[in-house]
Amino acid sequence: MNDTSSLLKEIGLNICGHTDKKSFNLLYRADTEVKVDEFHSKCDGKGPTVTILYLKNNTIYGGYTSEDWSSERRKTKADKHAFLFYKNDHVDENCDFIPIAENMKSKAITCDPNFGPTFGWGPMFTKSYDLQTFKKDSKSESECRDGSLILNGAMNIGCAYKTQSRKIRRDIVSNLPEEKGARGTLAVPEQTHVTDPLLIKRIVVYQVVEKPWRKFPTDKELQEMKKRLEDFKPVPGIGIKKYNILLLGAIGSGKSSFYNTLATVFSGSVKLHAPARGAGRSDTNETILAYELKSESGKHLNLQIFDTRGFGENKGYNNELEKILNGRLPVEFTFPDQSAPVKEDELTHASLEKEMHMVCFVTGTSNLDTITNEQRIQINDIKACVNRKGLPMVAVVTKFDEFNESILEDANQVYRSLEARNAIKRVSNFFGIQEKYTFPIVNYINDEEIKEGNDRLALQALDAMVRLTNDYLENLKDSLQGKETEEMKKRLEDFEPVPGLGIKKYNILLLGAIGSGKSSFYNTLATVFAGSVKSHAPARGAESSVTNEVHAYELKSKSGKYLNLQIFDIRGFAKDRGYDDELEHILDGRLPVGFTVS
Structure with missing residues (x-):
């Protein structure tokens, strides 16, 4: 870990009460020249930030605020979370933090169109601040000289930010650069004052954001994922051409909207193939529907998405679900108004190609709060049926855009939302599905344009589904081959x-x-049926034949039962060794077992 990484980690821990939940995005950096206007254009309205000054003498100073920087004139902002810090620029040194004074929390930062990052507020009319990095005035904001960046700001720590530690105050003074224009004393008891200029190596401002609670793919990885899904082939040798994914969920959970989102991702334009509504009714028209996904080039993916009616208080799948999973109910099968056994003439012939290969539960972020005991029983019955079949299950959680406007504008913010993570945990626990297979989704509903964040979430979910389905079918293939072998042997x-x-x-x-x-x-055949290695017939290499007589061998099962087969073996032939007249007699059964071939 380098010095900056070490410092940011310490700052993040201090912000979060010693839990590592923050990450940092670079907003502004200067090492040859600073401009107030550039600072405001890059840093205003970005939420929490940390400003770091790397001084010429290898000492670091800076400040954190949870408030937005802005270009309002002489606007002080309250921030009880703000603090200043300093540290020797060495990975082994600890960072010292200087909190905002209790009675000065209303003056944590000062915003002004002519100020760079400015912390605190001095006594009236003094125009002094705890830390002012640079400003517009009669002097130039900065000057680059002899490898240093000279800022026209100043430090006057002790106006709004105070510490009771004499050691910290003494260390701050002793570590300040003793350059022309800088003054201080080791005995400063309350305030540490440094007039301009500030001699630094560089200044940086980072945006402080929640650390993503789940890794999401880069743009390059996203394109690779999409291409992989468009090109994937089903597991060979089991007679299926497409993977069948069944969507299950309560009425209004967003199943149809999820399919529309997937269709949008691959087509490159917003699609509404499946009718979607709110929680009042299910618009799957009480039938089983099958949808395909098509790429922008018109290529069909080897996937089918099956949608059924949403379940509710008086609507379930008591008689139908097992048959749907086994591929016995046809597309466009209509669910009866009243629960009743499925008639035999409505069933189709079962095959692995028609079976479901993956089940995806779809639920909204708030659905779990309104689920009744009857619905819980219903969901448990559904899970039990899926588990009996041994199918892989995932959960897709929709409607995260209802949490806050930032997610509505950019679905990537889902992974930085603590509320979103808690929702994923709740759904994971409720359905008994691992958290890593519980996926947040922001569906395309009223959108007219493609949103990269929506695509990212949908692709991650579908890619995981395909990989899980692939593993399931690979294992099934091994099982089927083993089963076929045993059936053949029997x-x-x-x-x-x-x-x-x-x-x-x-x-x-x-x-x-x-x-x-x-x-x-x-010998190999004898071994297969006996269940242990057998060497009844003598065997050699290519140099000689050890079978000079007509031999007849039998095969016996592990239980001692003889198969209704006899294996006849005779001498191997060579260039100067054939069977002359013996072969015809052998085929006619005229030569007895034990006959020696000349």
């Missing part, structure tokens, strides 16, 4: 020869060159 152990032909076993003859592995192949 079928071979139980098979009976075609009746009416007078045969009890099927005879299979192995032919091959010397050393081709005929005997080893039989």
Whole structure:
């Protein structure tokens, strides 16, 4: 960690009561020239900021305010959270903090169109401040000389910011630069006064923001994510062409709006394919609907989004959900007004391609506050049904733009909102879904233009869904292959020869060159059914054949049951060793087991 990182970490901890919740965005930096107008253009109205002066003698001074800087004339602002600080510019040194005096909290900072960052307010008519970095007056705001930036500001710590520590006051004085125009004394008991100029190496102003509670992708990562989703292919070898994602949620939770948001993200223009309304009614028309996603170039993604009616007090999926998950209810199936068993003629043939591969719960930020006990039971029944199927589940939380205007204007602010994080935790706990698979979403509702923040949140959610679905289907593929192997093995152990032909076993003859592995192949078959490694037939390499006689081997299961198969093995052939007339007799069954091939 460098010196600046160490300092910012200490400042962040001091702001938050020793919890690391803040991050810092650079707003303003100067090391050759300062301009009051540039400071105001970059820093006014940016909320909490920290100003840092790196002095010529490797000492750091600065101040923090939670209030906005502004260009109002001689406007003092109250800020009980404001403080000044100083530190030796060394990573091992601790930062000392000087709080605003209790009776001076109304004069924490002074804003003026002619002032740079200015902290405190001196006695009437003195025009002195605890820390004034630079200003517009008869003197130049700054001058660059001999590698230093000379500011026309001054420090007079002790006007509004005070400390009872004699050590801190003494250290401040002793660390100030003893340059021409600077004066001070080690014995200053209450105030530390330094007239202009201030000799510094640089000045920086950082915006102080909440540290994102979840990492969000950079613009480059976002484009890569979008391209990956547009190009992804389903897990091969299981007979499916698209991943099916089922949206479930209460009436008015934002399911249809979430699909519209996804469609907007990939098409590059605001889409409203799925009708969306508020919480008064569900506009999925009581049917199962399937939507596709299409890229800006017209390419269809290998995804289908399934939407069903929202559930409510008297509307659920008691008879339908399991069949939806198993792909037995067709698209446009209409839910009955009254709960009733699904008729057999309404069901379709089940297949993995028609099944749901992922379930996404959609809920608003405030939905949980209005859920009744009956609905809780309903949701628990839904979760139990999904869990029995073993499907991956995520939760999408909508309507974060209702929290505050900053999120409405820029959805990226969701990750800096403590209120938003608490909402995610509540939803995660309620549905029993890991917090990392609970995603905030700001849907496109009345928007006419694309918003990068909305896209970012939606892409993160969908990318995670596809990755989870991929893992689920990869595991299912392994399971299916293992299941298919066991079914095949059982079928071979139980098979009976075609009746009416007078045969009890099927005879299979192995032919091959010397050393081709005929005997080893039989041993492998014997091992598969026995459940342990077998070497009934002697095997060698390519140099010689050890099978000179006609051999007949049987296969026996682990339970001791003989399969209705006989494996016949004979000598391997070579350039000067064939079967002459023996092969025809072997095929006709005229040569007995044990016959020696010449």
